[in-house]
Amino acid sequence: MTTTLEHGRPAISAVGLVKNFGKTRALDGFDLEVAPGTVFGLLGPNGAGKTTAVRIFTTLLEPDSGHAEVAGLDCVRDAHRLRSQIGLAGQYAAVDELLTGRENLEMVGRLYRLPRARARARAIDLLEQFGLSDAANRPARTYSGGMRRRLDLAASLIVTPPVLFLDEPTTGLDPRSRLSMWELIEKLREGGTTLLLTTQYLEEADYLADRIAVIDRGRTIAVGTADELKSQVGGERIELTLARGSDLDAAASALAPHVDGSVRIDGESRQLSAASANGARRLVDVVRDFDAAGIGIEDLAVRRPTLDDVFLTLTGHGAEEEAEAA
């Protein structure tokens, strides 16, 4: 089905993309390469430039400089031809609220140049696949957030384009709707579609994406599989919660000799954490030293790093705090 995708050629590529909005530089030399048939996660806080990148790939914006290609077509020069090769589902489910679910899909089908009867058949088929058959003849304004998102995704799949862009497909969804969205994305991957999805949720990229690019302030700052990114932070982490908040400083100095790099302290939750290769073996020493120093431990664990740790290590700031500030 990937008619325009050739082997060995990236399905999506960007070289040195720059995009300014007034004085704000949304993209600042953004690079990306996505192999055909893979799910690629673009991970970053609000305002990092994820949506701007997607808008350039989907021909909605022209870059100020740099080069972007999707399915072998230039995003600026071949914009019109490219539009029949891509699907886009946005972060604010772009459906017509006054039309019914079926009418929405039929309209998009006919705009993809399907004959009326084919567009109708395809709409009914997709409503069935996305569990919206019962709501097919209700206006979309009566749909829940999760249903709208599914309808929006269905609209982007009318012609099953070889390359699909999902901009924050689960933002604002309740946990159950998020899980069902994840299942849909998994199915699409199995069908051979190349998927670029943006997300602020670290566990989402970890779960869904074959490869991940971490993006911050308009640049790609790291690319790799989730495991590769995690190993950049230094393998396992020791994490412990103190019984008393007053022990924080003493605990940090007691922990320091047993770990690699700096100790991260969260005073509010009385938590300390730090990277430590062979964390499990060193745990015994940590417990002995803390015991000797009379520092009470409430909880103690060794865990593999999360993408949150990756983000903090790579950018010097957390993903969440930036998202809240924006």
Place this chain on the structure above:
Amino acid sequence: MSASTATGGELARSDPERRHGWLYWQTSDAIVLTERALRHIPRNPELLIFSTIQPVMFVLLFRYVFGGAIRLPPGVSYVNYLMAGVFVQTVAFGSFTTGVGMAQDLQTGLIDRFRSLPMSRAAVLLGRTLSDLVRNTFTVAVMLGVGLLVGFNPQGGGLEIAGAIGLLLLMSFAFSWVGATVGLAVRNVEAVQSAGFIWLFPLTFASSAFVPTSSMPAGLRAFANNQPITHIINAVRDWSLGVPVGSNGWLAVVWCVGIVVVFVPLSVRLYRRAAST
């Protein structure tokens, strides 16, 4: 998903654009989007009701509140004078709806979806302007009914009445493109409404809609006598009352055509660059 994947491959290869020409698809897309906007009308009855009540209110207020105080040339009743003004004002204010609709499509992200599709760049605008033409026709018909009830007595012949109606429809279409341009430029639904009042109130009141321009101070009179709304009102009024129309007829048509020629490319240009944020 496997069934849908097969369909997709087949579609991607068939490339329908080679089977039909550019004009075919422009028309097809415009039909799809006009159908869409027409479906909106009965599903948003509040809009239809309020956009009809407002002009009816104007007819009644001007007819009975101001009518007695406004001096007209002998032999013309105020209600006969007034109706053309209210028709044109209603059609002018109808262009709000087009602007609000475009701003709504921007805000909900629908324009993003449309712009990412391999479709005509003018279809969304054409769909809105054509469906608003249908809605305006309905509103004008209701007002005509109310006008007849309060004493409006058109004396023009069939051809003249047809000319008046045709001009109103042409104006509705032309002003919808201005509304669409404002909607795409301003982008925010509430702001589009306020912006509409700012340019439409002076244009409709500083005209021959409710009072003869001869009663205005010289500077204002010069503006009122030479702006499009006055030409359109005078033409509609003369035709509906069976009075010789003079230069107002062709001036009104030239203004409407001129507005279309300027604002169609302008709004399409704004649409191409529109960003939903």
